[in-house]
Amino acid sequence: MLCFGVTDRPPYVDIYLFIEVLALKAGQAAHICCLQHTEVIMKTVVSALIALTTLTACATTQDTTDTASGVSDPFEGFNRNVYAFNEAVDKAAIEPVARGYRAVVPEPARDGVHNVLTNIRQPVVFANSMLQGNAQASADTFGRFLINSTIGVAGIFDVASTLGVTEHNEDFGQTLGVWGVEPGPFLVLPLLGPSNFRDTFGIATDRALDPLTWTEFESDPDLDDHIAVGRTVLGLIDTRARLIEPIETLRSQPEPYIALRRNYSSQREAAIRNGETEADPYQDLPDFDVYDEESAEGTGAGDQ
Numbered sequence: 001m002l003c004f005g006v007t008d009r010p011p012y013v014d015i016y017l018f019i020e021v022l023a024l025k026a027g028q029a030a031h032i033c034c035l036q037h038t039e040v041i042m043k044t045v046v047s048a049l050i051a052l053t054t055l056t057a058c059a060t061t062q063d064t065t066d067t068a069s070g071v072s073d074p075f076e077g078f079n080r081n082v083y084a085f086n087e088a089v090d091k092a093a094i095e096p097v098a099r100g101y102r103a104v105v106p107e108p109a110r111d112g113v114h115n116v117l118t119n120i121r122q123p124v125v126f127a128n129s130m131l132q133g134n135a136q137a138s139a140d141t142f143g144r145f146l147i148n149s150t151i152g153v154a155g156i157f158d159v160a161s162t163l164g165v166t167e168h169n170e171d172f173g174q175t176l177g178v179w180g181v182e183p184g185p186f187l188v189l190p191l192l193g194p195s196n197f198r199d200t201f202g203i204a205t206d207r208a209l210d211p212l213t214w215t216e217f218e219s220d221p222d223l224d225d226h227i228a229v230g231r232t233v234l235g236l237i238d239t240r241a242r243l244i245e246p247i248e249t250l251r252s253q254p255e256p257y258i259a260l261r262r263n264y265s266s267q268r269e270a271a272i273r274n275g276e277t278e279a280d281p282y283q284d285l286p287d288f289d290v291y292d293e294e295s296a297e298g299t300g301a302g303d304q
Helices: 011-030 040-058 076-104 107-120 122-131 135-150 173-179 197-209 222-243 242-250 258-271 290-301
Strands: 003-004 186-189 193-196 216-219
Touching: 003 076, 076 186, 076 222, 076 258, 107 122, 107 135, 107 193, 107 222, 122 135, 122 173, 122 197, 173 197, 186 197, 186 258, 193 197, 193 258, 216 222, 222 242, 242 258
Parallel strands: 003 216
Antiparallel strands: 186 193
């Protein structure tokens, strides 16, 4: 476990805490418009939880596979209930705060918060790049973390991208996929959204790989908890603010749940292949049209 004393607290912590307070204050100001609806929000969440608990008992576990995408979804009944719960919570609380955050906080400040959150995650990305045997991604990630943590002032400014250092986004779910582990059945997790068995295990492993999980500060025993909470809140608001338009598009689909299931699964497979297209299993087969043409010509010659 990493421990820091009073005099050797990393300087980036003070900068991060300043950004955390700034963003939380902005989010708090954005949330004022929702305070008068607190009772309605709580009733909505409680009602959704009750409905989820009730309906989950009736969830089917039959093997249903999306024939168009090949995604296994044997827990579709349960997943749809969780999806409905997530939608209720999002519309009642998370989306209003995210919209307020976008309206109140200037874009440069939002970019700074996003950059800090991305930079803090680089040790996890580096570990997974190493586990995947991707030397180039490992070098890029190490370089990005070093540059942005120093010249970029604790990650506030993405200097590495300006210098042309490629950004990677690797997690343990992708690492398992590279190792050949199948995704397993599709899942929708409460508040976390779409996932599968492989990626759910990956979330827990990434948590263990994160150095901040094991960091403690002797001068302030609660500081690590404050950082963890602040990071989670900021990450939620930042992510939701960036997904306002995509989620609107998703909700406009005839069947949002199916669209979510297909999009998530296809994006995860593309991430495992690092954007490379899947090899065509039939590319080495001969062109049978050539044989058909030759056969037709031969038949025609014989008739003459």
